[in-house]
Amino acid sequence: MKTSFLLTGARRLLLAGTAWCATLLFSASATAQTFAKGADTGWLQQMEANNYLFYNYQGVRQDCFQILKDKGINSIRFRVWVNPSMVDWVNGHCSPSEVVTMATRAKNLGFRIMIDFHYSDSWADPGQQTKPAAWANHSFSQLQQDVYDHTYSVMNALKANGVTPEWVQVGNEIPNGMLWPEGSTSNFAQLTQLLNKGYDAVKAVSATSKVVVHLDKGNDNARFRSFFDRLTSNGGKYDVIGMSYYPYWLNQDYTTSISSLQFNLQDMASRYGKQVVVAEVGGDCAAAPQNVYDMLVAVQNAVAGVPNGKGLGVFYWEPESYRSFSGYQLSAWGNDGKPSSALNAFLVTPTAPAPTPPSTNLLANPGFEANGAGTQTPTSWTSWANTTTNYAADKTETGGQASTYRLTHWLSAAYQVSTYQLKTGLTNGTYTLKAWVQNGGGQKACQLYAKNFGGTEKNLALPVSTTWAQIQITGIQVTNGQCEIGLWSDANAGNYCSLDNVELTLNTSSTLRSTTLSASDPEAPATHLYPNPVTDELTLTLPAGSAATTVRIYSLTGKPMLTQTLRGVARSQRLNVAGLAAGLYHVQLEGGGRTESYKFVKR
Structure with missing residues (x-):
């Protein structure tokens, strides 16, 4: 976390959650129970010491840990500082002894434990990695011993209290080192040697604890490849790659970068053979609880x-902090002491995105690898510009998304340019166009x-993103x-955007049916939904004798919106969709050995 986010004043109360969240399917399975649903609660001890109380939705006072547990949280993360100040509520505490006390309490309540070593007396993050005051004048050789001794001491104190952390971070958000x-x-x-000392100390006390190396901006694949390629080449020792993911601090909605996060998670697991975890995540639960829930x-x-079970879990950073205590924008608790409805997301069983069926990219030279850098109008692509001079805005350059080259639009003067392919001889049907992009913004x-x-x-504006x-x-x-x-730019002088790994594919999945027939229509299918379009309640009629059926509603972009299990003998059952935004949605029904797909319009 960035400390600049933590020092603001009190903020407004959290908004009430949408009513339809209560209808979600909160099933559990043996697989789901191994998935870490976590919360970092480093502030909890000092909050309790200063008489901050916690209440469930019914207004009943409870232990904060119990409320989190009732929200599906099964793991707790604690940061540990070397010799912190005890003066400032927000920026102090988290000493080794306090962390041992809180970790013991969490473990006794059945939580799994992650320990996050900052190797500082206060916040350590990409912008600051200040050595502890006691280590300030030590030689590098002594610093290595300091890391080992501090890590060993804390781990040994935890062990003496019956706590075996499942995960241990050596360093917090260290893309620039520590x-x-x-x-x-x-x-x-030298960074690698310090990290290895932390690794060795953890394993000396607890061979089963998994050591995590943690960076920020989990959607930035280039950032992670650069760091972990160097760590690997220097002989770095670690078990898990940890990521932070905060769309709010990226000034974008999560839908802009969630696919990049997913790609990076899978790429890290495949490229380095390691497990991965989202060690920090958060959103503005007061302003947009439903959006944070969806995220x-x-x-x-x-x-x-992530294939082969290498995706370990997700941790929300400091959900319990009242804004009146910390001023933290992304807390998930109201000043009334009650949790945000966004935390209901941890009650949902994670569902791996459906495997993408094999498909053929119909585009030639989709990654712009055919020619090399500096090529205008690359092979298989056509360029257009509003003036002869402006053709220079279209060119290839290094820095590709997953290979060497990319296409870039840029010119020192205002320009209009497009780079495109016209594919002919296509099978008539439904197609999807995907591309990886960067955009500095500012264009018309x-x-x-x-x-x-x-x-x-059909067109889509490129999100402003430097990753x-x-x-x-x-x-x-x-x-x-x-x-x-193609890619079209109407740009001012100095504006740029980049394109890479473009895919045009024919959809191979079955066509979704629009169920607009009435229940009495003799041509109606055995299963149907009505009314369509719908305003508040969607009625689902199942065939007689149907088994329990799981209903999953997705947005057009594939974002999960609602999951509900229908049980019982009643053929007609109602789904509360009042909380959905207006638009077109897909419905998938699963049960009794069948899968059916439909679509409906929400007014």
Whole structure:
């Protein structure tokens, strides 16, 4: 976390959650129980010492840990500082002895434990990695011993109290290193030695504890590859790659970067053969509890979807902090002492995103690898510009998303340019266009588009992002056997955007049916939904004798919106969709050995 986020004044109360959350499916399975649903509660001890009380939804006072447990939280994370000040509520405490006390209490309540070593007397994060005062004048050799001794001491004290942490972080958000300047990434060999000392100390006390190396911006694959490639080449020892993911601090909605997070999780697990965990996540629960709920479900699903069980779990950073205590924008608790409805997301069983069926990318040279840097109008692509001079705005360069090259639009003067492919001889059907993009912003228009396919042009503005983000255009209905796809920029001087790994694929899944027939219509299917369009309640009629059926509602972009299990003998059952935004939604029914898909319109 960034300390600058922690020192603001009190904020407004959390908004009430949407009513339909109460209907969600909160099932558990043996697999789900191994998934860590966590909360970092480093502030809890001093909050309790200063008479902050906690209440459940019914207004009944309870132990904060019990409320979190009732919300599906099964793991607790604690930061530990070396010799912190005890003067400032927000920026003090978290001493080794306090952490042992709180970890023992959490363990006795059945929680799994993560310990986060900051190796500082206060906050350590990408912007500050200040050595503890007691270590300030030590040589590098002594710093190595300091890391070992401090880590060993805390781990041994935990062990003496019957606590065996399942995970231990050596360093907190260290893309630029720790214990500056000796442990800076500018001297990666020394940083690696410090991390290895922490690793060795953890294993000396608890061989089963998994050591985590943790960076911020979990959606930034290039950041992680750069760091862990160097750590690997220097002989770094670790078990788990930890990530922070805060769309709020990226100034974007999570839907812009969730696919990038998912890609990075899977790439880290595959590239380095390690397990992965989202060690910190958070959102503005006061302003947008439903959006944070949706984000938390999506993040859990992304982690659960990492192949071979290498996705360990998700931890919310400091959900319990009243804003009147910490001023923290992304807390998940109201000043009335009650939790935000966003935390209900931890009651949902993570569902790995459905495997994408094999598909063929119909585009040629989709990664711009055919020519090398500095190529205008790369192979298989066509360029257009509003003036002859402005053709120079279109060119390839290094720094690709997952390979060497990318396409970039940039010019020192204002320009209009597009780079496109026209595919002919296509099978008529529904297509999806995906691409990885970066965008510095400032343009009059900057769009990925699909047109000339027999319908109205579809386009999508590129999100402003200095890291790679994957975007997609769905529902491209080709009716004339062709489709032009491309990148269009109407830009001011110095504006830039980049494109890489573009995919145009024919959807192979079955066509979704629109169930607009009435229940009495003889042509109606055995299962149907009505009314369609719907305002508040959607009625689902199942075939006679149906088994328990799971209903999953998704947005057009595939975002999970609602999961509910229908049980009992009643054929007609109601779904409360009042909390959904207006738009088109997909419905998937699973049960009794069948899977059916439908769509409906929410007014």
